Amino acid sequence: MTVLFVNGKTIEADVEPDTPLLWALRENLGLTGTKYGCGVGQCGACTVHIDGQPTRSCSVTVADAVGKKIRTIEGLAENGVLHRVQQAWIDFDVPQCGYCQSGMIMAVAALLKETPQPTDKEIDAAITNICRCGTFQQVREAIHAASKA
Amino acid sequence: MTTEIHIGRRGFLIGGAAIGGLSLGLHIPYGAEAAEAAAAPEVNAWVLVKPDDTVVIRIARSEMGQGTLTGLAQLVAEELDCDWSRVTTEYPTPGQSAARGRVWGDFSTGGSRGIRDSHDYVRKGGAIARQMLIQAAANEWKAPASECRAENGVITHAASGRSTSYGKVAEAAAKLTPPANVALKDPRDWKIAGKGLKRLDTADKTTGKMLYGVDVRLPGMLNAAIKACPVFGGKLASYDESKIANFKGVKKVVRVGDNAVAVIADTWWRAKIALDALPIVWNEGPNAQSNSPDTAKWLADGLHNSEPAVTGNRNGDAYAAIARSPKIIEAVYGYPHQNHAAMEPLNATALYTPEKCEVWTGTQNGEAALEAVVAASGLPRENCDVRKVMLGGGFGRRGFADYVTQAVLIAKQLPGTPVKLLWSREEDMTQGKYHPVTQCKLTGAFDADNKLAALHMRISGQSIFSTVRPQMVKNGLDPAVFQGLAATGDARIGYDFPNLLVEHSMRNPPVPPGWWRGVNINQNAIYLECFMDELAHASGEDPVAFRRKLMANHPKHLAVLNAVAERAGWDKPAPEGLHRGAAVFMGYGSYVAAVAEISVAPDDKIKIRRIVAATDPGYAVNPAQIERQIAGSFVYGLSALFHGEITLKNGRVEQENFDSYDSMRLKDMPKVECIVMPSGGFWGGVGEPTICVAAPAVLNAYFAATGKRIRALPLRDANISFA
Incomplete structure (x- = not known):
């Protein structure tokens, strides 16, 4: 089990450490707001924040994201108020x-x-x-x- | 903990994930409303009204970003006289349509036809529902319906001072016999249609909640990654699944039709890495010898007048006029294969049992998708259905159902288990239905007085219909090849030439062609409008003035040209360092024109500074969305001009992702000044027409800047790029 910190919550995912973060978010955590467009860091459809930095999640492995603060589109609104x-x-x-x-x-x-x-x-x-x-x-x-x- | 959300009267989607206590709502854009609406009275096929006065408008065409969902809802709501702030929408399914005698008409969403082909019957749907609601209130009050009026979803009877709402009478209205005849409003009286209202589908697109095909999840669902033979027409010979037997999550490896193999796993990522590791042997077939440079030579041969050709438009005798002309101008242009590259790679989710088969997918043609399900499943139509979700772009590619067929063929090998098939971007790029490739030789002849005497356009190349719908091709003539160059129809040429001949020598290379946003007006507008620029310069005339002289009998073409020329200040010199080009064309029933203002650095880096664009679509149902379609058309059209080219090497597509098939970025895009100028009396489309003037306007501006003619796309092949 890999432990990730996503949208303010600590969660566990049954995923190989070399899996791109994009697919862990979409398939293991059900956060499908982050989109697959190219898989090679070109199009930006999978952009999330990692420790506040805009990052193409198709080009980051789960292992690289461990211990970092990940924010997805689902976590952008706070306390029910849109960003x-x-x-x-x-x-x-x-x-x-x-x-x-x-x-x-x-x-x-x-x-x-x-x-x-x-x-x-x-x-x-x-x-x-x-x-x-x-x-x-x-x-x-x-x-x-x-x-x- | 998972949440089941019912879609329509049957079916379900998982809306929550159970991982680590995250609670994730997933909004089903049309389905959830549809479930509630199932209890709401259906006044008629188009309109349901809930007791709380919410109005559900049914939309048969598909939303893929072009705004048709909102525009069609506006047309129904206009005639219904309902409260726009209480309008929601839902898609009926193609299966429901088949069961009800196609009550919603055609589902196909292409050719900029969403509104222009259905405005009449959807407005009637709204008007009939309105009349039934009024009649129901009148019956309750025992008052004549003619004395009752409806506004904003409220029915009033002035004489007795009574009023009620649509929601209160909907159940009674639903039991009435629909009136046979209804009068439609004069568009001049529109209050909801004709206004730049906000889209109905925006909010969920800003929060990640909008459901696209790629997001569909069903209980127990597996995921499939697929690879089809990389050479068109080739077949799958064999594969060695023992090599991936130990890959985590892999459930099954299956043949898909005669040319593809899919790996099915618990997650798509695991399926994909297993597929990448799977040894596959292909029978590539004869097309493995196909190379783009050879195709280009073969097409160039078709430009010779001695080769067989069919005539698409003719008046006078162009050959004779050219033969006696003292001044002849000739040029050869070319347009490559291009891929749609919609942001959402193709996908479909299928659930097959021996009794029934259902598919969830983003499709531009729900009915074609249903037929694909019927054919692939082998089940009766009444046991099949397709549930449409939002499309992450279509541009014509999702009018095909090849990916739906594949999904069903896969699911059929796992009865009872839903399987989502998702193409990788590489599969999407290399298994396209590409923009057809053509070349065009243009010959212009001037008479002794330096007046244009003749134009001969000889097109050589690919016909979409000959592959996709061969029954449309009669005696070698594919009428769509002449889009924008025809004498009649919804894509007419805007000039009168004393002698004109437009012909086509059909040459179909082994690359599957398809409708690509704008289709054949894209290259035809470049051919004609860049060559008109060449002729203007050859005659020593201003390019706009030269065009105007030939447009006397084409007032609507002329009006959009004049509108952009005036707004751009064409009659005054461009600002220092800037250069202008113009283009005008007709497509999909609408008249479009553009002026581009560009600067070109010495290293051939282009900065587009300003674009002025005009459209006369006849009626403008939502001017704000039309402006977005116009602006977006420049992004699509200029991406094609600068970057877009698919080439074959040894039968394989060389471009596999956005790194080799690039697309315009925000930095490249100036503000587009839109002039929406509906002149009334006809219904034109808006999603596609403007694309075709984007490239010629910029190419003509490039000539004005450099004195160089670029006659082939993309510009990157000539080492010209965005600054």
Whole structure:
């Protein structure tokens, strides 16, 4: 049994230590909000926070995540209140198909923690997630709105 | 502890996990409502009203991000005159539809048809339900229905001062005979439709609760990873499962049809690593000799006028006009195979027993998916069904049901055990139904007065219909090849040429083709609109002015072109260092145009500074969502322009993931200034048309910046990239 610390809770999972964190989250812990897009760290759909850092969970093993604080999209809202990024996403009607948006939101939440009022250039550098529907315009608008919230 | 959530009248999903005390709610977007709604009166097939006045609107088409779910609900709600804040939606299943004589019409969601092909009957559904609800109230009050009116879900009878709500009369309304005829509202009177209302499906997409096919979990479910022969048309010869006998979690290794093998395990990750370790022998067949450069040569041969071809559009005598012309301009363009690369890899979950078979999946065509279940299971249709969930993108790929067939063939080998089949990204990339490959030779002829006298377009290459729906191809003519270049229909050419000939020499390489967002307007718009730019420059005219002269009889094409030219300030010089290109086209019943403003650094790095885009879709059901479809179309269309190319080497697709098949990022994307200009009187689509003007607008701007013509995609092959 591997012990992980996810969304403020200590949990045990029957999973091999070399399993990518993504699959442990989705299959062993049932946290399916974190999405599989490419498996090779390219698309960002599986982005979670590890000790506060935005991380592509397909490219981190369970062994590497042991002892660290893992936060997924399911743990972003606190005490039933949506994170301001989630709220901005609703206010600006950002998602289209929505599949990449968990990862997008986690990447943005980490950016705003580090850089509370990012410039467009800083947004360009930090948000590298692929979105095939093409929601980038609303993503940018919503980031600016959330940075003022 | 797990939670069972009932879906519809049968079926279930697990909504909770038992691990380590985590309690995880899983919202079933349509199913949970559907379960409750089962107790609610169905006023008619489209509308259910609960006692608490919540209205459930049934949506037959599939939501994949394009907003059709919200738009269709708006149309029903508009005619229903219900309270929009109390509207929810649900998908009927294809099985229910079959059992009820296709009461919900076509489920197919492609060709930007969600609204434009169903607006009439879904609005009637809403209007009929409204009339039945009013009649029920009138019956209760013993008042004439004509004296009662409905607004916002409340029915009033002014003369007696009485009022009631839809929820209170729904049960009585459901027992009435539907009226045979109903009048629909004039779109000018719309209050719910025509407005940029927020989508109905957003909240769960921000919390991770939205359920996609990949997230489906059933009690006792196993997971399958699959590998099909990497050479198209090849077969599975053998595999040695003894090599993975000791792999943890593996339950079974199965043949899937004649060309694939799947490993079934307790988790997908364990299935995948076992599959990767499984020795497999393929009978690759003749296509193992196929290489993209050879295909390109074969297509180029088809550009010779001596080769057989069929005519798609003709007026006058282009050959004769070209023969006598003192000035001829000729160019050859090409468009490669491309993959859809929807963010959610293909998947389907199937539960087969000797009595029945059910599938949970994201599909653009529920009815086609059901037929796949029937065929693969061998069971009667009434014992099969498909439960649709949210699609993580479709772009045409999920209009095919190959992955549904596979899921059923796998589940059939484990009766009673639900199995989720998930393709790896690599499988998704290499087992596609690709954007067809074509080339086009264009010849323009000017007369002695430097006026354009003729245009000859000779297309050589792949026909989608010849593979996917051969009955549509008559005497070698696939009408879809001429999308955007046709004389009539919903994708008409926007110019009058004194002499015109558009022909197609069909050449189908061994790469399965499919509908790819925008389909054939993508390459046809590049061919025509870039060449129009070439002709304008050859004649010494401004590219927009040159186009306008030929558009006198195409006022709607002209109107969108004028709209973008005006907004972009086309008649004034571009700001220092910036260069503009324009394009205009028609597809899926809508008229679209764009101006791109770009800068090009000396190392051929392009920065797109500004995009102005106009769309006339006839009626704009949700202008806010149309703007998002327009902006998103540039991301899809410019990803294709800069990055998109699938190539074959020894019959195998060379691109396996996003590292070799890249997609545009946020940094590459400027703001798109959208002009939604519905002129009324027709219904055009919005999900696809704009894609086709993205690439030619940027290519024409690149010429304005550099004097160089790029006539083949993707730009990375010419070492041109985003800055």
